[in-house]
Amino acid sequence: MKHSLTYELIKKDSRTKARRGVIHTLRGDIQTPVFMPVGTQATVKAMRPEQVEESGAEIILANTYHLMLRPGHKLVEEAGGLHKFMNWNKPILTDSGGFQVFSLKGLRKITEDGVTFQSYIDGSRHILTPEIAVEVQTSLGSDIMMAFDECPPYPADWHYVKKSLDRTNRWLQRCKDAHHNTEKQALFGIMQGGMYYDLRKESAEKIVEMDLPGYSIGGLSVGEPKEQMLEVLDYCVDFLPDNKPRYVMGVGTPDYLFEGVERGVDMFDCVLPTRVARNGQAMTSEGPLNMKNKRFEHDFTPLDHKCDCYTCRNYSRAYIRHLVKSNEIMASMLLSNHNLHFLINMMKGIRKSIEEDRFLEFKKEVYEGYYGK
Numbered sequence: 001m002k003h004s005l006t007y008e009l010i011k012k013d014s015r016t017k018a019r020r021g022v023i024h025t026l027r028g029d030i031q032t033p034v035f036m037p038v039g040t041q042a043t044v045k046a047m048r049p050e051q052v053e054e055s056g057a058e059i060i061l062a063n064t065y066h067l068m069l070r071p072g073h074k075l076v077e078e079a080g081g082l083h084k085f086m087n088w089n090k091p092i093l094t095d096s097g098g099f100q101v102f103s104l105k106g107l108r109k110i111t112e113d114g115v116t117f118q119s120y121i122d123g124s125r126h127i128l129t130p131e132i133a134v135e136v137q138t139s140l141g142s143d144i145m146m147a148f149d150e151c152p153p154y155p156a157d158w159h160y161v162k163k164s165l166d167r168t169n170r171w172l173q174r175c176k177d178a179h180h181n182t183e184k185q186a187l188f189g190i191m192q193g194g195m196y197y198d199l200r201k202e203s204a205e206k207i208v209e210m211d212l213p214g215y216s217i218g219g220l221s222v223g224e225p226k227e228q229m230l231e232v233l234d235y236c237v238d239f240l241p242d243n244k245p246r247y248v249m250g251v252g253t254p255d256y257l258f259e260g261v262e263r264g265v266d267m268f269d270c271v272l273p274t275r276v277a278r279n280g281q282a283m284t285s286e287g288p289l290n291m292k293n294k295r296f297e298h299d300f301t302p303l304d305h306k307c308d309c310y311t312c313r314n315y316s317r318a319y320i321r322h323l324v325k326s327n328e329i330m331a332s333m334l335l336s337n338h339n340l341h342f343l344i345n346m347m348k349g350i351r352k353s354i355e356e357d358r359f360l361e362f363k364k365e366v367y368e369g370y371y372g373k
C-alpha cells in the first residue's frame, strides 16, 4: 500500500540500535531522531509558531481530546484545518484522545464500542470510539493520526492486559476501516501489552501485519521502574520493521531521549520543556537551573553559554530571575523558547553523533554536563 508518509533510513550506529533517518511527509521532511514540541490546545504555550520553527522544530503535536471538547473539531475544520487555524505549516501529529480519556478515573466507562466520559470543562457527556477518534483527527487535518487504543494501568495483571490488548487490536482494525483520507493523513498503530513479553510480541505482530506507515510503542512510562521500561522497550523495538518510523509517546527528559534513541526509537514528544519553563526552570548543558535561585541575582551571563537561541543571545540570568520572581509573562516566553531550543538542539547533536558513529561518546558528554559525573 502507498502511504502519504515514508521513512528513509540513512545510517545505523555500529554499537547500538540508534538510527539516523528522514520521515518524508507532504508538508516537508522530518529529520530523525526527532523531538516534537506539544501544542496541547493548538498552541505551544507561550511561543509564537515562528519561534517554534526557529527553534528547529519540524513537527509538533496537538491533542485530540482537548480540541474536540474546545473549540470542537468541526470549528477547526471550518477554519480550514488545524494548520491554518493555528498558523503552523509544517507537519502536525495528533494523538487519539484515548490516553487522556482513560486517565479520567471514575469519570469514564469502557465498553467494546468505546469510552464514554465527562468533559473536564463543563461535565457534559461524550463518547470516543475508534471511528470518532479517526473522524475528529480527519477534521483537524493532522499529517499523522494515532489509532485509538487502551493504555493499561501499571501494575495490571496478565488477564486484564490480554483482554485490553484484544480489544485494542479490534479497535485498530476499526480505525483502519474508518480512515479514508489515506492520501493526506498517515495512521500510526500503537503497540500495547503492558510489561508482558508474550503480549508485547502478540501486539507487535498484529500491528505490523496491518502495514501501517508508522508504529508507536505505547503503555510505557506509566509508573514502572525505569530499568523495566527500558528492558521492555528494548524487546519491543526488535519486532518493528526497519522501513517505518518508531515513536514513544510522552517522553522528554534528556536521559529518556538518549535511552530511547539507543534502543532504535525515532520520534518523541513531551510537554516537559515548556511546562518546566513556566515553573521557572531552565534546561541547560550544565543541568536544570531553578531561576528563582538567589545565586543568579547578579549573574549577567546567559542561561546557557553553549546556546545561541534568542533568549541566550539577548538576556541574562539576572534579568530572567527578575522576571520569574515578578511573575512576568515574559519569563515563560523566554524560558520556553530556550528550553525548546535546548532539547531540539540536543536531538540535532544526537543525529550528528549517529552520522559520525560516536553516539555513545556524545551521550556520555551530555550526561556528564546535565547530570554531573
Ligand SMILES: [Zn+2]
Residues within 6 Å of the ligand: 303, 304, 307, 308, 309, 310, 311, 312, 313, 337, 338, 339, 341, 342
Ligand atoms: Zn538559549
